[in-house]
Amino acid sequence: MLIDWFTVLAQTVNFLILVWLLKRYLYQPILDAIDAREQRIASELADAAEKQQLAGQARDDYQQKNSEFEQQRDALLRQATAAAETERQRLLAQVRTAAEDLARKNQLSVKREQHLQSQKLSRLVQTQVMTITRKTLTVLANQALESAIVAVFVKQLGQLQDEAKSSFKQSLFKAKNSALVRSAFALQDTEQSMIQQAVNHCFSAQVQLRFVTSDQSIAGIELSAEGQLIAWTIESCLDALEKHIADRLASSAPVSLTAQETTP
Amino acid sequence: MELSPDQIIFWQLGIAKINATIAYTWALMLILVVGSHLITRRLSATMQRSRWQNLLEIIVTSLEQQIRDVGLQNPMPYLGFLGTLFIFVAAASLTTILPFYEPPTASLSTTAALAICVFIAVPIFGVQQQGVAGYLKSYTQPTLLMLPFNLISELSRTLALAIRLFGNMMSGSMIIAILVSITPFIFPIVMTLLGLLTGIVQAYIFFILAAVYIAAATSSSSPASIN
Known part of the structure; x- marks a missing residue:
């Protein structure tokens, strides 16, 4: 007899036990490990997708x-x-x-x-x-030059026009007949006396003169009272000369130029 | 020379006995269970894993895929039964190269036991999926006249399963034993390699046929339509 029924029964039981044991020690652990790995991979993929999305957002933010x-x-x-x-x-x-x-x-x-x-x-x-x-x-x-100047000054006083004379006379009146004589050089007594007499005669009054020496002028004599001035100085002569030359240059410049050019 | 390892008896008390078939089956079970436990107790869920874990994952996922290819879209309830059938028969076939060891599948009692297991598992899975009435009704498909033929088909295919596996395994062992006694060393080695190949093929055929029977029983078509 090739079939031993006790052995058949025993092998059936053995096989069923083997099915249970392999389920417990082989299939279930292996499938659990595969499932765990698949879940892990799925979660890593999801994580990677999320990171990719975040990276895309970060890139967009950066570009913006x-x-x-x-x-x-x-x-x-x-x-x-x-x-x-x-x-x-x-x-x-x-x-x-x-x-x-x-x-x-x-x-x-x-x-x-x-x-x-x-x-x-x-x-x-x-x-x-x-x-x-x-x-x-x-x-x-x-x-002497100073004597000549005094003489000329006295002469000028004598030839003073009426208008100027009356104007200065008013000033003398305001100054209570006192006036100042300023000269560039010291006047001698005779010269002071000449001037005193000429002034008294010119203004028909007894004028109180005060003589001072000033180094402001080179030469000449000035008579002043209350702002009015009668002067015979080299400055006024030169000013008049300068003005006269300037007027001539302004009015007849070509003539002067011609005269200069023709002068040897 | 014994035709079956059943005839090698180590211990007996009445009808109860421990013969070579049972003892070698226990040894094979021990190797399978302990080996599985040693490998699966330190499984890695990361991308870094051992070669043994890779081997077991390939075996388990391949079995799962094969069951799915047969037509069982949810292979998980059947993986334990069908996978153990394949692993047990394949491991028994591989043990033919061991000296002083007789594969348990070379015993008609073992192959009969496996065939009976399939014979019982098919209606159990069928009833689980379709219910008792639905499963029994499948035997009357396409007409009631087909009932006896379906029953005969059910029994005959179980017998064919047992005999086919027994014949192949027993003949392989017998051929190697005969060749070792009468020919030089080279030729038995070649035949042993051929025996390993046919053993694995037989394990695959046994596994696929059992899966097909269960798939037929769990679907609405007649179980007799696939034989």
Whole structure:
């Protein structure tokens, strides 16, 4: 007999036990491990998808911020350029104004210097003229310049026009018949007496004169009372001469030029 | 020379006995269960895993896929029974190369026991899926006249399962034993390799046929339509 029924029964039981044991120790653990791995992979994939989405959002945010930053940068650049241009214009105007002020000041300074030099030159000319005149008078006429000046001053007083005379007389009246005689040189008693007599005669009054010496003038004599002045000085002569020359130059410049050119 | 390991008896008391078939089956069960437990007690759920775990995962997922391919879309309830059939028969076939060891499947008692298990499991799974009435009604398909033929088919295919497996396993062992006694060493080795191949094929055939029978019983078609 090839079939032993006890063995068949025993093998059936053995097989069923083996089914149970393998279910417990083989299939279930293996399937659980596979399921766990699949869940892990699914969760990692979901996590990766979420991270990818976050990365995409971050990339979009970054691009948007970058675009905004570029726009802001361009706007700031435009503002800075405009502000720099405005500042440049302002500084240019400021510099231009400062340059104009400086030029004006320089011009004034030059004019002042010219005036000062002119004054110095004028005084030098006066001094030289007076020196030459004094020597000439002394050598040729044996006469002192100061005496001649006093004589001329006295003569001028005698020839004073009525209008000027009455005007000065009013000033004398205001000054209670006192006047000041200023001269560049010290007047001698005879000269003071001549002037006193000439003044009294000119204004028909007993004028109280006070004589002072001033180094403001090179030569000449001034009579002043309450702002009124009668002067016979070299400055007034030179001023008149300068004015006369200027008038001649202004009116007939070509003639003078021709005369200069023809002069050998 | 014994035709079946049933004839090698180690211990007997009345009808109860421990023969080589039972003893070698226990040894095989011990190896399978202990080996499985040693491998599966430290399973890894990460991408890093051992070669043994990979081997077991390949075996289990392949069995699962085969059951699904047969037509059982949810293979989980059947994996324990069908998978154990395959693993037991395949492991028994592989033990033919061991000296002084007789594969339990070389015993007609073992193959008969396995066939009876299939014979009982098929209606159980059928009733689970379709209910008692639904399952019994399938024997009368397509007409009531087919009932005796369906019953004969049910019995004959169970017998065919047992005889087919027994014949192949027993003949393989017998051929190797005969060749070892009468021929030089090379030829038995080649035949042993061939025996291993046919053993694995027989295990696969047994597994597939059992799966097909269960698939037929759990579907609405007649179980006799697949034989």
